[in-house]
Amino acid sequence: TRDEVIALRHQYLSPGILTYYAEPMMIVEGKMQYVYDEKGTRYLDAFAGIVTVSVGHCHPSVIDKVKAQTDKLQHTTTIYLHPTIAQFAQKLASKMPQTSGTTGQPLDKTYFTNSGSEANEIAILSARETTGNHDVIALRNGYHGGTANTMGLTAHGTWRFKSNNPSGIAHTHPGYCYRCPYNLEYPSCDLKCAHDVKNVIEYQTSGEIAAFIGEPIQGVGGAVVPPAEYFQIVYDIVREHGGICIADEVQGGFGRTGTHYWAHQNFNVQPDMITMAKGIGNGAPLAAMTTTADISKTMANRVHFNTYGGNPISVTQGLATLEVIDEEGIQENALTVGTYLKDALLELQNKQPLIGEVRGLGLMLGVELVKDRTTKAPAKEECASIVEHAKTLGLLLGKGGLHGNTIRLKPPMCITQDDADFIVAVLDEALT
Numbered sequence: 001t002r003d004e005v006i007a008l009r010h011q012y013l014s015p016g017i018l019t020y021y022a023e024p025m026m027i028v029e030g031k032m033q034y035v036y037d038e039k040g041t042r043y044l045d046a047f048a049g050i051v052t053v054s055v056g057h058c059h060p061s062v063i064d065k066v067k068a069q070t071d072k073l074q075h076t077t078t079i080y081l082h083p084t085i086a087q088f089a090q091k092l093a094s095k096m097p098q099t100s101g102t103t104g105q106p107l108d109k110t111y112f113t114n115s116g117s118e119a120n121e122i123a124i125l126s127a128r129e130t131t132g133n134h135d136v137i138a139l140r141n142g143y144h145g146g147t148a149n150t151m152g153l154t155a156h157g158t159w160r161f162k163s164n165n166p167s168g169i170a171h172t173h174p175g176y177c178y179r180c181p182y183n184l185e186y187p188s189c190d191l192k193c194a195h196d197v198k199n200v201i202e203y204q205t206s207g208e209i210a211a212f213i214g215e216p217i218q219g220v221g222g223a224v225v226p227p228a229e230y231f232q233i234v235y236d237i238v239r240e241h242g243g244i245c246i247a248d249e250v251q252g253g254f255g256r257t258g259t260h261y262w263a264h265q266n267f268n269v270q271p272d273m274i275t276m277a278k279g280i281g282n283g284a285p286l287a288a289m290t291t292t293a294d295i296s297k298t299m300a301n302r303v304h305f306n307t308y309g310g311n312p313i314s315v316t317q318g319l320a321t322l323e324v325i326d327e328e329g330i331q332e333n334a335l336t337v338g339t340y341l342k343d344a345l346l347e348l349q350n351k352q353p354l355i356g357e358v359r360g361l362g363l364m365l366g367v368e369l370v371k372d373r374t375t376k377a378p379a380k381e382e383c384a385s386i387v388e389h390a391k392t393l394g395l396l397l398g399k400g401g402l403h404g405n406t407i408r409l410k411p412p413m414c415i416t417q418d419d420a421d422f423i424v425a426v427l428d429e430a431l432t
Ligand code: PMP
Pocket: 114, 115, 116, 117, 118, 120, 143, 144, 145, 146, 215, 219, 220, 248, 249, 250, 251, 277, 278, 287
């Protein structure tokens, strides 16, 4: 029973493991965009696990391929050859749109890990090895993981431990126009936030940069979409100081923004490395860092090892997921339903004064709640209670943002317009 699970959890699981909701939810079954609790109650999962279930819970063709692989070879490691890791790496390379802005080479060398944090660790390590520099620039309000270094990249006190103090990381402004730190308006601001990376480099680093890492659209930070030119300016300045540019596509990749396969393509830039996780494997413990021949070469003389990275089950699930994205028009659906949903949310904003801003692209949307549209005081408690209330109406939402006041809508990308109508109707009722 649910009570027994709660009792076991208290007794045997670390209290550090976060659960959502005052009454934590138990999920026993998943079917495409829906999950079911122990009583059989159905919920629309508008947060897709945590932006992990890209093509639908227990998608039949993903599950069939994983079952077949499990029967054939359940495990081996990268010290042996196995077919799927090679096929999957080839498939990922075929999805890389541009060459690296630094080396001019294609991004076609992949290193597999089990989590987004590890992918970002290997990216930073590779950048430091390649450039011989140590300092890294990340974005305020960003999230990059829970390991020692990636906690340092993550610019949010909520996710930090005072005992952990990684060195050589400075943070710059992310292009969060709704809360512009300079109180300026786009475009007359002249992208001051982007140009400011020059000052960050000058005042807070040695001046010689190993890497810049940024989520093209911030996920945990609340679907923050910077102006179109933002990343071009930042990438140029970082490269002038010797740095490699990393796009963290852990949440924004695999068609979620609808317009493009990768979120960074919305900003017309050519990263030198892409890190990915979550939606890459529809919920499998699978992640990767893809880069160029020259950059990946720096790791060739070193021994670096990841026991489960690229294991047969995870890469089979990854390959099957990417095939579904292609075959079932998942990216196109993210654009169509995402645009429909965003328009409806903008309409709702006219009626619901708590909505300060609706933002995002495709099915990566955020609704920032404020107590007052003029002062923009964050409506954090209201946000939490709306997320609770929506659950009682059969809708699971994400929450996040700098002040915990942004509702995050990132459902499995197979949702329909009817589901979008349901999301808006529930939000309307909860907001009222
Ligand atoms: N990067 C981003 C953008 C993320 O959202 C996350 C997870 N929320 C991570 C990295 C870390 O991924 P993981 O939890 O798989 O280590």
